[in-house]
Amino acid sequence: MRTKIFAHRGDKHDAPENTLIAFTKAVALGVDGIETDVHLTKDGHMVIIHDEDVDRTTDGQGLIKDLTLAQLKRLNANQTHPELGIQRILTLGEMVQALNDLHFTGDVNLEIKTDHIHYPGIEALVADFFATHAHSFNVIYSSFNLQSTQQMLKLAPQTETAGLMIYHYRAMKTLFKNRQIKIFHPEIRLLMVHPIFSFHHYFRPWTVNTKFEIAFCLYHRYVGLITDNPALALKMRNHIQGGK
Template identity: 45%
Template structure:
């Protein structure tokens, strides 16, 4: 069976490692994924912080908003012990540290960077990210995504060549408007929503999330979607190989 669907690791191998940490990203790469998805915020001193939530409470031993802490303060936090004792002492990475890991691994797949600006809009983060990537050489495919359409519009204005995707749960109408305006290229819909709206868009423009159940993985592979975003990249790689007859 021909399956070109790329497997994108959601916050790394989130199902088996503490999310959005270097150990999680390394595990996903070792499992053979073709993509890494992660989230970026601004710290108090405008450093790029890799974390999903606006606060540090859920994933570390700290409390409070990312935007109210300096990088030095965030680096004191433990991002692993809540997952298990095995990962106690794991630190919150910066965007630069994640990129360095990808380059060290000669990673040439998709790097999906989600701008977490839908609840707190960090002024200037879009230009800062653009200037950072403009200043380095990298071999991976950079894709920006966000629940905040305004952030994607700002990025598109700064860099019309940027590849962008609109993440959504139910805001399909806004996503299609952005597509028609050529602000975005692809859609990252909730898999539950997508299965209720199977004719929303051509498979080649779809990378649904969060594809963790075996039946959802099979559904996406059978339709040969552009990619899936999953907490279990190792499991997805194995299932895809089986369906390909490898």
């Protein structure tokens, strides 16, 4: 089994995170998966962005929940790679269409960002969207909010829901024991301090960025890893685990 390489917010190393160009570059690299994040705007649109506010990743300010889609679309989501020009915040629909157009057939881990601000009804909106829209890829759900995790298990029982193991470790273990979740997404530093190699088939750690961290995951053949530098991880995988 080769470890699957997931691009964290797209190819964040070579493009502004969670933008069209970041996803395009990640697919071009040949990643197995993409990890990204969804929030809900003031007027009820699902948008792809990591933070609860736009301050860090755009030229604007304010919380996603207080801004309309039209307001968000006026912002430049490229604050890290000026040579790549203006990038706009994507809706969930725009991201899915872009990946369909790129014929991406890997995994997309959609993190429902409700751990700080809970957007009422976002779980149902996400589940309904994927139930009614064609997508060329496999969907995985995750959230740091245990209520969102449990909601997704009920709303989309046939879709993999991964356990993010920080705030609700014991509850996640119970869900795993009850066979409701199959995969854990632990932070890499926790695994390196407390390695549990016998469970390598159940771990897809984040955010695996240094050569040492990547090698650690590859040598122990975790089922996947989530990284800001997918090009490096893919190169190291070919060296450590061999090609296809």
